[in-house]
Amino acid sequence: MTKKITFLGIETSCDETAASVIRENDKGTADILSNIVSSQISEHKKFGGVVPEIAARAHIESIEYIIKAALEESKVSLNEIDGIAATAGPGLIVCLTVGLNIGKSIAAFSNKPFVAVNHLEGHALSPGLENNIKFPYLLLLISGGHSQFLIVKDVNKYEQLGTTIDDALGEAFDKTAKMLNLGYPGGPSVEKASKLGDKNFFSLPEPIINKAGCNLSFAGLKTAVLRESKKIIGNDKLKFNLAASFQYTINKILYKKTKIAVEMFKKKINTSNINLVVAGGVAANISIRENLKKLSGELGFKTVYPNLKLCGDNAAMIAWAGIKRFKKNLLNNIDIEAKSRWPLDENAPYMKGPGLKL
Ligand SMILES: Nc1ncnc2c1ncn2[C@@H]1O[C@H](COP(=O)(O)OP(=O)(O)OP(=O)(O)O)[C@@H](O)[C@H]1O
Numbered sequence: 001m002t003k004k005i006t007f008l009g010i011e012t013s014c015d016e017t018a019a020s021v022i023r024e025n026d027k028g029t030a031d032i033l034s035n036i037v038s039s040q041i042s043e044h045k046k047f048g049g050v051v052p053e054i055a056a057r058a059h060i061e062s063i064e065y066i067i068k069a070a071l072e073e074s075k076v077s078l079n080e081i082d083g084i085a086a087t088a089g090p091g092l093i094v095c096l097t098v099g100l101n102i103g104k105s106i107a108a109f110s111n112k113p114f115v116a117v118n119h120l121e122g123h124a125l126s127p128g129l130e131n132n133i134k135f136p137y138l139l140l141l142i143s144g145g146h147s148q149f150l151i152v153k154d155v156n157k158y159e160q161l162g163t164t165i166d167d168a169l170g171e172a173f174d175k176t177a178k179m180l181n182l183g184y185p186g187g188p189s190v191e192k193a194s195k196l197g198d199k200n201f202f203s204l205p206e207p208i209i210n211k212a213g214c215n216l217s218f219a220g221l222k223t224a225v226l227r228e229s230k231k232i233i234g235n236d237k238l239k240f241n242l243a244a245s246f247q248y249t250i251n252k253i254l255y256k257k258t259k260i261a262v263e264m265f266k267k268k269i270n271t272s273n274i275n276l277v278v279a280g281g282v283a284a285n286i287s288i289r290e291n292l293k294k295l296s297g298e299l300g301f302k303t304v305y306p307n308l309k310l311c312g313d314n315a316a317m318i319a320w321a322g323i324k325r326f327k328k329n330l331l332n333n334i335d336i337e338a339k340s341r342w343p344l345d346e347n348a349p350y351m352k353g354p355g356l357k358l
């Protein structure tokens with residue numbers, strides 16, 4: 001019997017301070033022995049978004065306690081841990097350095113292997129915590145800072161098929177919530193408000209829907225929501241209609257672009273067994289899940305979603321990416337530094353800024 005690897009994961013790339021202990025199991029997935037996530041929502045709520053300095057201070061104040069709690073809850077001592085994984089990017093440097101430095105320190109004093117994890121690889125591999133999913137698969141990564149279609153060929157092997165050319169989808173949800181005064185964090189509040197509105201009431205733009213392959217764009221949609229929101233101040237019914245119309249438009253965009261991404265995936269990977277994994281914070285949105293499930297029924301592929309609590313930022317996914325990299329001997333020295341930008345596919349074209357040709 002091969003030894004089952006146990007890892008401590010640490011995550012502080014944005015506004016969640018998180019630590020987790022996980023262990024491989026016989027099913028090819030992981031036992032999550034602890035998964036502590038301390039959200040800073042209340043601290044950022046009054047500003048309507050994440051304030052980097054406040055986030056970094058909150059990480060510093062709680063990280064030690066969170067790691068201790070994760071170890072205690074797991075009933076695993078540091079001695080029994082095979083390695084430490086911490087998020088090294090992409091994200092806010094002031095935040096990343098808190099978790100990264102403490103992870104490196106624990107690895108150094110306990111003489112354990114250290115893995116610096118790309119937060120996006122954490123999201124990309126997160127369904128593997130609970131599903132024994134085989135490579136390659138198609139990934140739709142929709143989070144607060146990213147919106148991309150990628151082929152996940154293996155651990156550390158990614159090919160980007162498309163990306164947003166402006167805002168990330170989570171950002172579009174957050175900004176819509178702010179414009180409609182629905183509260184923070186934006187995604188869940190827009191989803192809730194949408195249930196009370198008429199999705200067909202407003203006709204909103206679907207930017208680059210008929211061009212640029214499976215690349216995405218949400219800036220024009222956001223501007224349209226801003227324009228309409230100014231005309232409906234004080235009218236809750238219309239506010240809910242606008243939230244519902246925004247979410248419906250997002251679903252139409254994702255439907256069309258996912259269809260294109262599946263075709264691209266099929267051309268590149270010769271398989272009839274296609275798995276679409278949807279990961280990242282926005283993957284918690286039930287209407288998006290149902291929308292893509294409907295598409296999967298039509299096109300004959302399978303959708304895989306991480307458990308709702310594993311969609312947003314957490315350290316179990318960082319520990320899992322750590323184990324996967326450790327097993328491929330992809331270890332890091334403790335002089336590794338935090339990176340604010342760290343694409344999964346280093347060869348993908350940069351799709352933002354003036355002069356962009358679609
Ligand atoms: N139910 C939901 N519907 C839509 N969006 C949601 C929902 N729940 C969370 N989100 C959005 O998910 C985002 C947070 O996801 P996540 O924590 O993965 O992002 P991040 O870590 O800040 O960014 P990244 O992973 O790109 O670095 C926020 O923008 C939030 O509004």
Ligand SMILES: [Mg+2]
Pocket residue numbers: 119123143144280281312313
């Ligand atoms: Mg994230």
